[in-house]
Amino acid sequence: MPSPTDEQAHIMEDFVAGNALRVQAGAGAGKTTTLKMAAAATPQRKGLYIAFNKVIATEAAASFPESVSCRTGHSLAYAAVGRTYARRLKAPRMSSHLVARKLGINGPVRLDADRVLGPAQVARVVMATVANFTHSDRRDIARQPVARLCGWDDEDAIGVLEQVVPTLAIKAWADMMSPRGGLPFSHDAYFKIWSLTDPQLPADFVMVDEFQDTNPALLSVIRAQRSTQIVAVGDSAQAIYEWRGAIDAMNAIEGVERTLSQSFRFGEAVAAEANKWLEILHAPLRLRGFEAINSRIAELEEPDAILCRTNAEAMAQAMTALDKGKRVALVGGGKQIRAMAEAAIQLQEGRGCDHPELCAFQNWGQVQQYAFMEEDGQDLQAMVKLIDGHGAEKIIDVADALDREEAADVKVSTAHRSKGREWHRVKIAGDFPEPKQGDDGRPGKVEPADARLAYVAVTRAQHVLDTGGLSWVDKYSG
Numbered sequence: 262m263p264s265p266t267d268e269q270a271h272i273m274e275d276f277v278a279g280n281a282l283r284v285q286a287g288a289g290a291g292k293t294t295t296l297k298m299a300a301a302a303t304p305q306r307k308g309l310y311i312a313f314n315k316v317i318a319t320e321a322a323a324s325f326p327e328s329v330s331c332r333t334g335h336s337l338a339y340a341a342v343g344r345t346y347a348r349r350l351k352a353p354r355m356s357s358h359l360v361a362r363k364l365g366i367n368g369p370v371r372l373d374a375d376r377v378l379g380p381a382q383v384a385r386v387v388m389a390t391v392a393n394f395t396h397s398d399r400r401d402i403a404r405q406p407v408a409r410l411c412g413w414d415d416e417d418a419i420g421v422l423e424q425v426v427p428t429l430a431i432k433a434w435a436d437m438m439s440p441r442g443g444l445p446f447s448h449d450a451y452f453k454i455w456s457l458t459d460p461q462l463p464a465d466f467v468m469v470d471e472f473q474d475t476n477p478a479l480l481s482v483i484r485a486q487r488s489t490q491i492v493a494v495g496d497s498a499q500a501i502y503e504w505r506g507a508i509d510a511m512n513a514i515e516g517v518e519r520t521l522s523q524s525f526r527f528g529e530a531v532a533a534e535a536n537k538w539l540e541i542l543h544a545p546l547r548l549r550g551f552e553a554i555n556s557r558i559a560e561l562e563e564p565d566a567i568l569c570r571t572n573a574e575a576m577a578q579a580m581t582a583l584d585k586g587k588r589v590a591l592v593g594g595g596k597q598i599r600a601m602a603e604a605a606i607q608l609q610e611g612r613g614c615d616h617p618e619l620c621a622f623q624n625w626g627q628v629q630q631y632a633f634m635e636e637d638g639q640d641l642q643a644m645v646k647l648i649d650g651h652g653a654e655k656i657i658d659v660a661d662a663l664d665r666e667e668a669a670d671v672k673v674s675t676a677h678r679s680k681g682r683e684w685h686r687v688k689i690a691g692d693f694p695e696p697k698q699g700d701d702g703r704p705g706k707v708e709p710a711d712a713r714l715a716y717v718a719v720t721r722a723q724h725v726l727d728t729g730g731l732s733w734v735d736k737y738s739g
């Protein structure tokens with residue numbers, strides 16, 4: 262274990278004193294090392310480290326002191342209640358038509374003069390509403406707002422759905438709580454069931470990682486601990502899952518506030534680039550680069566990783582690299598984009614589809630119209646352009662031609678998927694749009710969610726960063 266920096270030493274002192282802690286840890290600033298140092302300082306106390314995912318939990322288990330059990334929130338929930346639902350978790354996928362039948366949805370629902378939802382479509386809204394409930398800290402499904410699905414999310418539609426969906430959501434949730442129920446059952450469902458039992462965690466202290474992206478259901482468990490010391494570690498500037506129901510939980514709990522600002526991942530040049538985004542975010546912390554790494558900002562012809570905002574751009578970058586004869590990996594695999602292309606084919610044939618983002622549409626023309634004519638549809642534009650430009654079959658071919666990361670010359674990733682990762686030479690793709698200028702010709706406002714994503718992206722680089730599509734930041738900082 263390295264000798265602690267002053268910041269790390271302060272955190273250890275607070276920890277040993279038994280204080281609840283909120284640690285804002287900058288990118289690559291040694292948060293895991295700090296937690297291990299702290300836990301090792303009180304080996305007689307039993308600890309629990311809650312990791313963001315299974316891979317991190319497994320890695321942590323190999324290096325944390327033995328007094329600490331390293332788990333994910335879901336594994337705790339599974340051990341407590343989830344195992345009772347093992348049969349349901351293994352059940353085959355179920356079509357929305359069958360879900361509708363099980364929920365007793367027999368007839369269509371008219372949204373307005375032009376739009377009628379069939380039973381299967383109503384069932385999708387019901388199940389999405391229940392899914393949102395499982396991520397929330399609500400105790401009563403009856404209070405869960407109706408889910409807003411792409412294409413049925415305007416006020417008129419929601420007004421009609423509010424008359425129909427809540428009763429069905431109550432029915433669906435009652436089914437889910439039963440080990441013998443028949444509706445589709447997810448890992449988030451048993452997590453929610455567990456959280457509603459107000460569990461007390463079996464440890465003297467609990468360390469929760471990536472706390473900035475904790476969902477309200479886990480947060481409610483942490484907040485309900487009565488006598489356990491809580492150490493929450495995260496980086497508010499890296500909170501990028503707001504759209505998925507996560508909240509920045511760092512401000513939602515009590516505790517002594519500490520920071521880790523010495524990055525060990527990159528040198529001063531990358532730290533300076535990251536600090537431009539932290540300045541835009543008015544973050545309390547600025548990073549210091551690691552003097553042992555001489556990093557630089559430069560254009561890159563042969564990056565190790567290319568980071569994109571959208572899946573569509575990631576696919577376009579993958580195609581370009583494949584055309585140059587390179588071996589390419591898409592971080593997280595090509596499954597998501599392949600599913601989108603398959604749904605596009607079904608829609609082009611006018612067959613409708615089951616894809617969660619496209620299920621509101623009957624044909625591809627409706628998707629094109631939504632993407633380019635409606636404000637809410639802008640997110641789909643890049644994907645529609647990609648599919649129209651290359652053909653859905655070609656996208657499927659490319660998805661099938663991708664390599665594993667270990668074998669690839671270049672890794673292409675969305676910024677979201679790049680979280681927690683690092684590469685020597687990183688290039689930022691061109692699809693991070695600069696804010697539109699105001700009417701007075703002055704630079705527009707950078708949205709905090711965009712700035713956080715940009716911060717995650719630039720802090721993946723260790724040695725060389727090509728700021729590419731994010732170099733416009735200089736107009737907005739300093």
Ligand SMILES: Nc1ncnc2c1ncn2[C@@H]1O[C@H](COP(=O)(O)OP(=O)(O)OP(=O)(O)O)[C@@H](O)[C@H]1O
Pocket residue numbers: 263264265266269286287288289290291292293294295525526681682
């Ligand atoms: N005080 C220190 N002195 C020197 N190196 C350190 C110190 N603390 C941490 N490190 C090194 O910094 C690197 C990153 O540490 P660690 O994995 O704990 O970071 P992290 O913040 O958890 O990473 P991530 O951002 O991926 O979550 C490791 O190689 C670790 O050994």
